[in-house]
Amino acid sequence: MDEYDYIVVGAGSAGCVLANRLTENSRHRVLLLEAGGSDRKLWIQMPIGYGMSFYNPRVNWMYRTEPEPALNNRQDYWPRGKVLGGSSSINAMVHIRGQAADFEDWRAAGNPGWGWQDVLPYFRKSETCSGDPAFHGKDGPFHVTDVSADCHKLCASYLQAAAEIGLPRTGDFNGAQQEGVGLYQIATKGGLRMSAARAHLWPARARANLRVETEALANRVIVEGKRAAGIEYMKDGAVKRARARREVILSAGAINSPQLLLLSGIGPGASLQPLGIEVLHDSPAVGRNLQDHLCIDHLYRARVPSLNQDLGTWWGRLRVGLRYLTGLRGPLAMSVNQGGGFIRTRPGLARPDQQLYFSPLSYTRAVPGKRALMRPDAFPGFLLSAQPCRPTSRGHLRLKSADPRIAPMIFPNPLATEQDITDLLEGSKFLRRLAAAPSLQAVIAEEMKPGPQIQTDDELLADVRARASSVFHPVSTCRMGQDARENVVDPTLKLHGMQGLRVIDASVFPTVTSGNTNAPTIMVAEKGADLVLRDAG
Ligand SMILES: Cc1cc2nc3c(=O)[nH]c(=O)nc-3n(C[C@H](O)[C@H](O)[C@H](O)COP(=O)(O)OP(=O)(O)OC[C@H]3O[C@@H](n4cnc5c(N)ncnc54)[C@H](O)[C@@H]3O)c2cc1C
The missing domain is CATH 3.30.410.40 (Cholesterol Oxidase; domain 2)
Structure with a gap:
């Protein structure tokens, strides 16, 4: 089995930031797994190509929700990026952080270190953007x-x-x-899309301590006792395993990070047993608290x-x-x-x-x-x-099958x-x-x-x-917070009750921010990378 210091699952908005920041220091070996393929495609790089990726199964998971009673039982369409850069490679590029009060709400909900003054430095670090330097970064990787x-x-x-x-x-x-x-300010540079892959992965890919595996679908976290020891994944029709000496980090997004936890036997026990999944860690909030705009x-x-x-x-x-x-x-x-x-x-x-x-x-x-x-x-x-x-409504998702290739059932409950x-x-x-x-x-x-x-x-x-329809901002399905029964990760993004396992992506938002979710996801990943590196000394 190959061994790494960190295994990051999902090369989306958050995963690309982590792959970059964790390999800046050549001390750490990192494996980045991505279910989708290359982002070197005209319709991804050209901003108006949004309309072409929107229904393209080669770069898009193309989820459908379960029938929504409040929307006349319609099944809403939920595109998600399945490609390097994840949803930042197919999104509409509107760049919005949210309101300062959103992060004050995060802090007040029991998340020290996530108030506005705590997160502003990470927003600034992440970006290069014109405007008042008190608010905007001038030399970050993500150009706006x-x-x-x-x-x-x-x-x-x-x-x-x-x-x-x-x-x-x-x-x-x-x-x-x-x-x-x-x-709107938008995430582009020189007329081309600025995805998290372009900002973070392209410059880091040549590093000897970063291995990027595309078309690699993570099946489950390998759990030993209460410790995440590695990842089992599928590539080229074969099942492979990789070990993590320090941590497994799930950055598969608000639909797939909880799905992966559930497939690994980490979640509400009662919903896993009927699917024949052994419950390794009872964590009732996995998949709950789903919010969207x-x-x-x-x-x-x-x-x-x-x-x-x-x-x-x-x-x-x-x-x-x-x-x-x-x-x-x-x-x-x-x-x-x-x-x-x-x-x-x-x-x-x-x-x-x-x-x-x-x-x-x-x-x-x-x-x-x-x-x-x-x-x-x-x-x-x-x-x-x-x-x-x-929005104050909360939905949830749950597995339809123990097969990782089958989409989970999404109940947005708007x-x-x-x-x-x-x-x-x-x-x-x-x-x-x-x-x-x-x-x-x-x-x-x-x-x-x-x-x-x-x-x-x-x-x-x-x-x-x-x-009415979704604007594709699902969050909070692995919510951050102190109470282990109500939340999935603690304020350092570690899974409650487990070792060596973090979730770092939009799924940890305590509540949805008052705007589009890409910039705050990148902020979460910038801060998450700091938390990981601090633990590594
Ligand atoms: C069509 C659309 C339009 C949007 N418009 C905007 C906008 O204009 N502005 C804005 O701010 N936000 C927008 N968003 C939302 C924003 O892009 C997301 O909130 C953000 O990208 C979420 O980042 P993430 O890292 O949580 O997940 P993602 O970026 O979705 O990344 C998850 C990655 O994990 C991979 N993955 C999943 N499961 C597995 C697995 N089992 N094994 C391996 N890899 C896996 C996925 O393929 C994907 O690459 C939009 C989203 C969509 C879909």
Whole structure:
């Protein structure tokens, strides 16, 4: 059996950071296992390729949730990256840290060392970004770009409309003032996607003390007594084993890290026995506390051309393609989400309760499948979307089978609380107020969805249940916290009751942050790497 100091499972947003930081010092030998393959693919590196990876089983786990009663029993589609870089190789690149108060909440929940002032240095360490140096790093591996100069003309109508209804403007959602509307910073450098793989793995891959195995599916943690001794994985049709002298670190993401624990006999005993899995460590919270962001889109037919004309016609594609080829700029170098916002939908709220997205294009989601594609609509259109920041509903996941190749069953359980229902309804109503502002009215020909026939709160709520969907931010399935019955890892990210085993990825978030989850996952991994190295002396 090969032996390493650390085995990291999953080369996603967190795993790539760990592989890099743990091998900076040549003392440690690290094995990084990734179920997917290479990220050297055009549609991953070119930002607009988002639409191509969205349904591509070669780079995407393409999960479906179980039928969700609150969403008319729909099975939501949950893409997750299955490739070097993980979900950071297929995500929409919007770069948001969350609110300072999110991390104060983490600390207050019994996690010393995770308050805002504790985590800010790790956010700064992780990135290179323009803006106030009190908030932004200037020489970190993960590059974040201000693409405002290239935003579509319709973004000006969005910003102007927001001003007309009295929303403040912010120039930096990750700076001193998150609240307000503005244009998103995105994770790119020189017109190419900035994934965790590009930031951390590409520079580290040549190191003699790092071994990266792709197309390697971890089956289970090898447990000896209460110690994680290594990993069993499948590669090229053969079962292999590797030993970890110091630690096994699970960074397989919020779906697969708990799945792997459950497959290893670490989880709620009662749910494992029926599958014939021997319970090696009873940890009731594995797979519980699942949180995610749910979003509602309003679709408008525009009076003026939108990005649909650039991306959906051959002459438009020629124009933007040439712009990209000659300068790595323009719509192909951007996220589909260009305008953003963090706003309070009603008076009396202590902090923004809603994230806004303005996309100067519109597309209709396909039915997920091998040949599905995300295509811009044939007419000029754009989307306004609202996503409540801090849902209170909790879901869970559990194994369907003891076979590691079979996806777990995901029960997101959205809209399970009155507050979550109110928040999403308020978000949807707020989009109508924003769209009614003169500058948006000037470019809107027609509200296509929900549509003018939907007027009352009951009708809007019915529309939410019929159409709302995930924005792909699952977290908390191996939650960090002090109580071993309620949480999976302690504040140093070690598994409660086990030795030599940590989980470091989005699954440890005590609660979902008030925004997109890539930047905070990278922060968790930067801090996690420090915790691991500190223990190694
Ligand atoms: C379509 C989409 C759009 C998104 N848009 C944004 C956005 O615009 N901004 C933002 O901030 N966030 C966004 N997110 C969320 C963000 O990308 C994730 O929160 C973040 O990448 C999670 O990082 P992670 O390390 O926890 O997991 P991941 O990055 O998903 O990494 C897990 C890795 O582990 C591997 N793995 C899993 N199981 C095994 C196994 N058994 N053996 C070996 N390897 C395994 C996976 O293949 C994957 O590479 C989006 C996500 C998606 C899917």
